[in-house]
Amino acid sequence: MPDKTVEKVATATGEPIPAVATDAGPAATGKPRSLWSDAWHDLRRNPLFLVSAVLIVFLLVMAIWPSLFTSASPRDVENLARDFRQPPQWGHVFGRDWLGFDGQGRSIYARIVYGARASITVGVGVTVCVTILGTIVGMIAGYFGGWIDTLLSRMTDIFLGIPFLLGALVVLNTFEKRSVWVVILALAFLGWTQIARVARGAVITIKQADYVVAAKALGASTTRILMRHILPNALAPIIVVATIALGGYIAAEATLSFLGIGLTEPTVSWGGDVSTGRELLRIAPHVLIIPSVMVSITVLSFLMFGDAVRNALDPKLR
Amino acid sequence: MGRYVARRLLQMIPVFIGSTFIIFFMMYALPGDPVRAMMGDQAYDPAVVASIKKDLGLDQPIIQQYVTYMGNLVQGDFGTQIASGRPIADIIADAFPVTIRLTIFAFTFVSLVGIGLGIVAGLKPDTLRDRGLLTLTLFLVSMPSFVLGFLLQYLLAFQWKVTDPTVTDSENWGQLMLPAIVLASLSLAYVARLTRTSIAENLRSDYMRTAVAKGLPRRRIIGVHLMRNSLIPVVTFLGIEVGNLMTGAIVTEGIFNVRGIGVEIYEALSRREGATVVGIASLMVLIYLAASLIVDLLYAVLDPRIRYA
Numbered sequence: 001m002p003d004k005t006v007e008k009v010a011t012a013t014g015e016p017i018p019a020v021a022t023d024a025g026p027a028a029t030g031k032p033r034s035l036w037s038d039a040w041h042d043l044r045r046n047p048l049f050l051v052s053a054v055l056i057v058f059l060l061v062m063a064i065w066p067s068l069f070t071s072a073s074p075r076d077v078e079n080l081a082r083d084f085r086q087p088p089q090w091g092h093v094f095g096r097d098w099l100g101f102d103g104q105g106r107s108i109y110a111r112i113v114y115g116a117r118a119s120i121t122v123g124v125g126v127t128v129c130v131t132i133l134g135t136i137v138g139m140i141a142g143y144f145g146g147w148i149d150t151l152l153s154r155m156t157d158i159f160l161g162i163p164f165l166l167g168a169l170v171v172l173n174t175f176e177k178r179s180v181w182v183v184i185l186a187l188a189f190l191g192w193t194q195i196a197r198v199a200r201g202a203v204i205t206i207k208q209a210d211y212v213v214a215a216k217a218l219g220a221s222t223t224r225i226l227m228r229h230i231l232p233n234a235l236a237p238i239i240v241v242a243t244i245a246l247g248g249y250i251a252a253e254a255t256l257s258f259l260g261i262g263l264t265e266p267t268v269s270w271g272g273d274v275s276t277g278r279e280l281l282r283i284a285p286h287v288l289i290i291p292s293v294m295v296s297i298t299v300l301s302f303l304m305f306g307d308a309v310r311n312a313l314d315p316k317l318r
Numbered sequence: 319m320g321r322y323v324a325r326r327l328l329q330m331i332p333v334f335i336g337s338t339f340i341i342f343f344m345m346y347a348l349p350g351d352p353v354r355a356m357m358g359d360q361a362y363d364p365a366v367v368a369s370i371k372k373d374l375g376l377d378q379p380i381i382q383q384y385v386t387y388m389g390n391l392v393q394g395d396f397g398t399q400i401a402s403g404r405p406i407a408d409i410i411a412d413a414f415p416v417t418i419r420l421t422i423f424a425f426t427f428v429s430l431v432g433i434g435l436g437i438v439a440g441l442k443p444d445t446l447r448d449r450g451l452l453t454l455t456l457f458l459v460s461m462p463s464f465v466l467g468f469l470l471q472y473l474l475a476f477q478w479k480v481t482d483p484t485v486t487d488s489e490n491w492g493q494l495m496l497p498a499i500v501l502a503s504l505s506l507a508y509v510a511r512l513t514r515t516s517i518a519e520n521l522r523s524d525y526m527r528t529a530v531a532k533g534l535p536r537r538r539i540i541g542v543h544l545m546r547n548s549l550i551p552v553v554t555f556l557g558i559e560v561g562n563l564m565t566g567a568i569v570t571e572g573i574f575n576v577r578g579i580g581v582e583i584y585e586a587l588s589r590r591e592g593a594t595v596v597g598i599a600s601l602m603v604l605i606y607l608a609a610s611l612i613v614d615l616l617y618a619v620l621d622p623r624i625r626y627a
Contacts, residue, residue, distance in 0.1 A: 158336030163565035170344045173587045251462040292465040300460035
């Protein structure tokens with residue numbers, strides 16, 4: 001985290017916006033910042049970003065190293081004598097009975113800790129796959145145009161026509177055992193269209209830029225133009241859409257697992273725990289509510305993160 | 319205008335065929351057998367299974383099956399459900415009105431409350447009111463519908479006993495209110511945010527300054543100048559949301575036990591009843607396409623600068 005002095009220097013030198021400073025500023029102030037360093041400059045002082053970043057780091061640690069948080073196992077029966085009606089022991093912070101036990105006597109706290117991995121992996125995995133696939137399709141369609149564009153755009157329309165949740169249910173229903181990877185591939189298969197559209201739009205604008213024409217005139221190969229000139233400039237809108245979508249994919253995985261068509265045992269997932277806690281809603285609501293709240297907190301962290309990134313990268317929206 | 323509509327309708331055909339074929343393909347070409355699922359655990363004669371399959375046309379190549387299926391569908395024949403023996407058209411006719419009712423209810427809620435909140439926030443950007451509403455919508459977006467559904471069901475029905483936990487009569491608008499609110503919440507939050515951003519952006523535009531300088535009454539400035547321009551992205555979003563609301567109903571109907579299309583499709587999926595799933599899915603694709611066409615036509619109403627040739 002930046003300390004006070006660094007921040008002060010940054011403000012002093014960075015006050016006039018670089019674009020203005022080039023011709024309007026009486027005293028030119030240092031090097032003009034690139035879009036990315038400008039965004040980073042904004043992000044560092046955005047409380048929304050800091051809070052969400054801390055939460056996300058916390059969730060990531062939980063996902064990578066769950067045994068750091070609890071010694072209890074998420075799959076073993078930790079409570080034989082007492083039953084799920086026993087309310088959470090709020091005093092026993094981080095203890096195995098902290099958040100109570102579920103219908104099968106398993107520690108809810110341990111299941112929360114171990115469930116983070118599935119949610120985060122699916123969210124990040126789908127976002128990465130969707131971004132790569134969507135960017136490739138969008139770039140090819142936007143750059144080459146003509147019949148290639150028509151073909152790829154129609155294909156995008158076709159996939160957009162399939163309702164996301166329904167499509168995911170149909171794909172996943174065909175698998176008996178659904179691991180994290182199956183869910184990632186299924187969601188990516190259906191979800192790439194949004195990024196493809198954004199990437200295509202960005203590429204169409206950029207390919208008319210002078211630097212692209214210049215690169216072409218200098219004899220740069222198509223691959224070089226795409227990778228060195230077009231991709232870096234089209235990246236900002238793609239990243240904005242991708243970061244915001246991440247939270248949505250986590251919510252989608254939880255919803256599918258809740259419907260019983262997402263992750264299956266032995267994968268520990270919050271959505272699945274909500275669905276098993278369902279019949280206890282009347283007598284032991286905490287069995288259902290705790291994993292639900294955890295899903296919401298995770299989605300919220302990623303949404304806030306995405307919001308902050310968007311505000312920093314897309315100054316038009318401010 | 320007429321030619322534009324005709325062209326758009328023609329363009330919809332390949333998209334409809336493509337989308338339904340993908341769903342059809344996933345349903346039939348991937349493992350899972352409805353005839354054997356029907357037999358359950360009892361011993362069966364492979365010859366009997368084969369003959370049932372032959373009767374149902376399940377032994378033909380997938381493309382052939384699709385063409386036959388679509389040919390029947392266009393004539394209004396949705397096929398027969400294997401497990402119950404009921405015509406699928408009947409099942410849809412029973413369940414569809416329920417979901418339509420729920421969707422319309424939720425959609426009205428989304429449009430009125432969502433746009434309303436967006437206007438309230440957008441007219442005074444960066445005030446406490448605006449920040450408060452943005453935070454509220456952020457919370458709504460981060461709650462998947464099953465979280466909000468169970469939370470409200472627990473609080474309203476079990477704790478405070480103001481509503482019934484499940485819907486017993488799907489014609490009762492009062493009972494449908496809670497599921498509709500839960501179904502609407504996510505879209506509502508998006509619509510509010512979109513309206514807010516759009517309005518806040520347009521507030522700074524030149525035509526707004528001109529309108530104020532001309533001395534037009536505030537009602538006209540906001541109601542006509544600002545609204546017509548700001549609502550275009552919102553209308554686009556609302557059009558796409560119709561389809562999402564209908565599929566979102568799968569979750570909401572499950573929570574509140576509404577006997578609609580969502581429950582039917584969910585049960586059909588677990589029995590691997592391809593015909594039922596594809597039939598309902600085709601209808602949903604059709605509604606989605608129709609909604610996006612209507613949205614495009616609405617642009618011309620909202621913005622006279624847009625003309626269709």
